[in-house]
Amino acid sequence: MSSYYAHHVFFCLNRREEGRTCCARHDAERLQAYAKSRIKSLGLAGQGKVRINRAGCLDRCEEGPVIVVYPEGIWYTYVDESDIDEIIDSHLVGGKPVDRLRLP
Amino acid sequence: MSSYYAHHVFFCLNRREEGRTCCARHDAERLQAYAKSRIKSLGLAGQGKVRINRAGCLDRCEEGPVIVVYPEGIWYTYVDESDIDEIIDSHLVGGKPVDRLRLP
Numbered sequence: 135m136s137s138y139y140a141h142h143v144f145f146c147l148n149r150r151e152e153g154r155t156c157c158a159r160h161d162a163e164r165l166q167a168y169a170k171s172r173i174k175s176l177g178l179a180g181q182g183k184v185r186i187n188r189a190g191c192l193d194r195c196e197e198g199p200v201i202v203v204y205p206e207g208i209w210y211t212y213v214d215e216s217d218i219d220e221i222i223d224s225h226l227v228g229g230k231p232v233d234r235l236r237l238p
Numbered sequence: 239m240s241s242y243y244a245h246h247v248f249f250c251l252n253r254r255e256e257g258r259t260c261c262a263r264h265d266a267e268r269l270q271a272y273a274k275s276r277i278k279s280l281g282l283a284g285q286g287k288v289r290i291n292r293a294g295c296l297d298r299c300e301e302g303p304v305i306v307v308y309p310e311g312i313w314y315t316y317v318d319e320s321d322i323d324e325i326i327d328s329h330l331v332g333g334k335p336v337d338r339l340r341l342p
Contacts, residue, residue, distance in 0.1 A: 137311040144248065144293065189248065190292030204308035207241040 139185040141226050142204045143169070148191035156191075160199035161214075169218050173226070184226055197237055209237040243289040245330050246308045247273070252295035260295075264303035265318075273322050277330070288330055301341055313341040 145166035149158035170179075170186040178184045194200045194209070201221075202209045208231050212218055217235055224230045249270035253262035274283075274290040282288045298304045298313070305325075306313045312335050316322055321339055328334045 138298075138306075138313060142306070142308070142311075144291075185297060187248075187296065188294030192291065193289060194242075202242075202246070204246070205311045207246075207309045209242060 137205050138181060140182060141184045142187065143185065143201055144187045144189040144192065145201050146192040146198060147188050154195045155198065156195055157199040162199045165212065165215065165218055168215055169222065172222060178226070194237065200237065210235045211237055241309050242285060244286060245288045246291065247289065247305055248291045248293040248296065249305050250296040250302060251292050258299045259302065260299055261303040266303045269316065269319065269322055272319055273326065276326060282330070298341065304341065314339045315341055
């Protein structure tokens with residue numbers, strides 16, 4: 135059976151006020167919105183295509199900011215729009231994961 | 239390569255104040271917390287095991303409340319603790335999805 139979304143992308147947006155670091159301190163909210171907007175403008179949003187999702191803590195805080203792409207189960211970190219663009223263009227559109235941004 | 243989490247479970251917790259229905263109106267917050275607590279008490283939480291995650295809108299509002307389990311890509315709806323228990327015991331522990339709760 136095929137997946138409801140071809141690529142379901144979860145951005146950790148968790149914010150911690152003290153102690154452990156968190157993805158929200160690395161501009162995760164802004165870059166999730168950027169990714170969602172770019173996917174929509176490419177006509178790739180929706181069932182059978184791509185969903186850019188908000189998520190709570192994915193519990194890889196020290197490696198953050200993190201996203202995970204399912205059903206592949208591929209994890210990434212990122213810094214800015216150019217990293218998000220590369221993940222979209224290479225992986226979500228082209229089917230080729232971006233090795234330099236992958237987490238083990 | 240094996241998945242960072244054997245089962246990564248996302249509960250839609252989206253709340254809408256008007257218009258379309260939403261998972262939050264179906265006790266999603268309380269049942270996500272229940273699932274997380276039960277997985278922890280079973281010793282199943284963590285890398286290589288199970289993660290019970292909070293998520294924003296999964297965009298299947300009319301079928302809600304919904305959860306999705308990755309990397310399998312299996313979607314469920316649920317009503318109460320007994321449904322959550324069945325998903326945990328049969329699927330997450332036993333490896334057998336719960337057909338009566340699955341979404342197409």
